[in-house]
Amino acid sequence: MNLLRMFFVQTKMHFVWYFRRDGEMIFWTLVMPVFFLVLFSYAFSDGTTSRSSAFLVPGIIGAQVLSSGFWGVGVMLATFREKHLLRRVYITPMPAWVFFASLVVYRMTLLAAQAVLLIAAGALLFHVRLLGNPLEILAILLLGTATFVSLGTIIGAVTRTTESANNIASILTVPLAFLSDAYVPIDRFPHAVSSALRLLPSTEFIDTFRDVSIYGAPLGHYGAWIAALFVWMIGGTVISARTFRWV
Amino acid sequence: MSDAIVVDGLVKRYGSVEAVAGISFSVPRGTVFGLLGRNGAGKTTTLECCIGIGRPTAGSVRVLGLDPTRPQGLARLRPRIGVQLQATSLPEKANVGEVLELYAAYYGIAPRAAEMAARVGLDGKLTRQVAQMSGGEQQRLALALALQHDPEVLFLDEPTAGMDAFGRRILWGEVERLRDGGKTIVLTTHYIEEAERLSDRICIMQRGKIVAEDAPAELVARYGGDATVCIEAEGFVPDEALQSLGTWTKTGAEWTLATRTEPGLALAAVVTRANALNAKIASLDLHRPTLEDAFIAITGETIGETE
Numbered sequence: 001m002n003l004l005r006m007f008f009v010q011t012k013m014h015f016v017w018y019f020r021r022d023g024e025m026i027f028w029t030l031v032m033p034v035f036f037l038v039l040f041s042y043a044f045s046d047g048t049t050s051r052s053s054a055f056l057v058p059g060i061i062g063a064q065v066l067s068s069g070f071w072g073v074g075v076m077l078a079t080f081r082e083k084h085l086l087r088r089v090y091i092t093p094m095p096a097w098v099f100f101a102s103l104v105v106y107r108m109t110l111l112a113a114q115a116v117l118l119i120a121a122g123a124l125l126f127h128v129r130l131l132g133n134p135l136e137i138l139a140i141l142l143l144g145t146a147t148f149v150s151l152g153t154i155i156g157a158v159t160r161t162t163e164s165a166n167n168i169a170s171i172l173t174v175p176l177a178f179l180s181d182a183y184v185p186i187d188r189f190p191h192a193v194s195s196a197l198r199l200l201p202s203t204e205f206i207d208t209f210r211d212v213s214i215y216g217a218p219l220g221h222y223g224a225w226i227a228a229l230f231v232w233m234i235g236g237t238v239i240s241a242r243t244f245r246w247v
Numbered sequence: 248m249s250d251a252i253v254v255d256g257l258v259k260r261y262g263s264v265e266a267v268a269g270i271s272f273s274v275p276r277g278t279v280f281g282l283l284g285r286n287g288a289g290k291t292t293t294l295e296c297c298i299g300i301g302r303p304t305a306g307s308v309r310v311l312g313l314d315p316t317r318p319q320g321l322a323r324l325r326p327r328i329g330v331q332l333q334a335t336s337l338p339e340k341a342n343v344g345e346v347l348e349l350y351a352a353y354y355g356i357a358p359r360a361a362e363m364a365a366r367v368g369l370d371g372k373l374t375r376q377v378a379q380m381s382g383g384e385q386q387r388l389a390l391a392l393a394l395q396h397d398p399e400v401l402f403l404d405e406p407t408a409g410m411d412a413f414g415r416r417i418l419w420g421e422v423e424r425l426r427d428g429g430k431t432i433v434l435t436t437h438y439i440e441e442a443e444r445l446s447d448r449i450c451i452m453q454r455g456k457i458v459a460e461d462a463p464a465e466l467v468a469r470y471g472g473d474a475t476v477c478i479e480a481e482g483f484v485p486d487e488a489l490q491s492l493g494t495w496t497k498t499g500a501e502w503t504l505a506t507r508t509e510p511g512l513a514l515a516a517v518v519t520r521a522n523a524l525n526a527k528i529a530s531l532d533l534h535r536p537t538l539e540d541a542f543i544a545i546t547g548e549t550i551g552e553t554e
Contacts, residue, residue: 009352083334088336
């Protein structure tokens with residue numbers, strides 16, 4: 001009961017602070033992705049924007065999952081440590097897992113909202129249709145979020161300052177977004193390159209998410225990639241738990 | 248068990264720097280223990296080792312009989328201690344009411360936001376955001392967070408640094424009230440006046456070591472040196488009775504008595520003697536030894552504001 005309330009109040013605070021950040025967060029998480037969708041749908045169009053947009057809607061959602069983990073969680077944790085917020089929380093009775101569970105749920109909720117917004121924008125502006133089962137779409141989205149939050153936590157664990165966390169997050173997020181089938185199809189690269197890129201958890205997640213959501217492929221067909229994402233998630237969690245410092 | 252805190256042979260090294268160099272002390276329940284020293288003397292490091300933030304390099308720490316360096320000990324200790332950290336460590340985008348509500352949830356207690364805000368002089372400021380508050384107000388909110396769950400032991404790290412007179416009065420009042428209520432309090436400070444006023448026992452730290460530990464009055468009596476009475480009066484000469492009070496020296500026209508007796512009574516005797524001699528008093532002065540005198544005698548330096 002106490003733990004539930006702890007979790008609930010902490011999660012509520014994440015949202016309160018989200019909306020209070022002078023619109024900066026809203027701009028990066030809601031406005032920018034839709035802007036990218038519109039811009040790239042025209043830029044990458046081969047005559048019909050609906051095809052490029054159908055590729056981009058899940059791709060941009062996927063890129064948001066990556067940056068949510070690396071920036072939203074990784075850099076945020078480094079900032080919290082630098083500002084001594086983590087040590088203040090550490091000396092309270094709140095168990096570490098409640099703190100992290102709250103962070104994951106906050107990020108998952110935010111991503112679900114971002115996904116709904118991007119899907120709606122794709123449908124209204126470019127007639128993108130989702131053929132997939134909504135529950136399967138949600139399941140793979142949540143698995144991806146959990147995976148990249150756990151990997152992002154490593155950034156927050158091993159960096160001392162906001163600045164170095166920022167650098168690592170940029171180095172990872174920007175190239176990964178372009179090499180993981182998010183914005184541009186990696187099929188256009190030589191076969192050896194695209195095969196290698198499919199070993200990245202980001203590519204495995206985004207491709208699975210796209211196939212399941214847009215093309216309506218059954219999630220069950222992606223057992224190997226789902227298993228791989230689980231391995232990344234568990235690996236990330238183990239490494240985070242071992243390296244994380246509150247002070 | 249009458250000691251709330253027992254520290255034994257505590258050593259804390261950061262690389263080659265020895266922040267705390269083997270110290271031992273104990274704090275009886277229901278008392279206020281002041282760690283006094285310059286910045287960098289090891290006060291904060293000592294306190295951090297008591298609350299599980301710092302891991303001792305060597306030695307042992309027990310708080311309420313629990314070991315804060317072990318996960319189980321720390322887990323049982325956390326609900327029973329309250330901590331005000333030196334660096335203000337509050338979420339900037341939260342307001343006063345939200346922070347208090349959040350911490351009430353952390354401790355599993357009913358929120359007392361309005362009551363706590365009033366207690367630290369933040370009444371009517373429940374919707375004020377942390378980022379818009381002055382440093383002193385943030386410190387007072389941090390104090391409220393330390394107190395809200397009514398802890399048995401309170402750790403205050405430089406609690407009045409950056410506070411104005413109003414904040415200091417509130418904090419001092421709280422400390423005195425909590426001590427009277429039987430709570431144990433450890434506070435670090437580099438304000439001599441604060442340490443003297445609040446502490447039952449003061450521990451003076453210098454370069455990671457404890458150089459003196461006693462009740463403030465005892466420290467002054469033992470290390471503060473003599474009280475002095477100075478008189479400048481035409482024709483004044485101390486008689487035998489006055490000579491027995493201490494050592495008299497004469498500089499120019501001024502006589503100075505260095506004494507260990509109560510200087511107020513010595514002063515009265517000096518004035519009586521001057522009147523008897525019909526000596527017109529041009530100046531008269533009394534100086535009691537202070538904790539600052541004792542601090543300087545003990546450490547060989549002033550406490551200053553230097554790093």
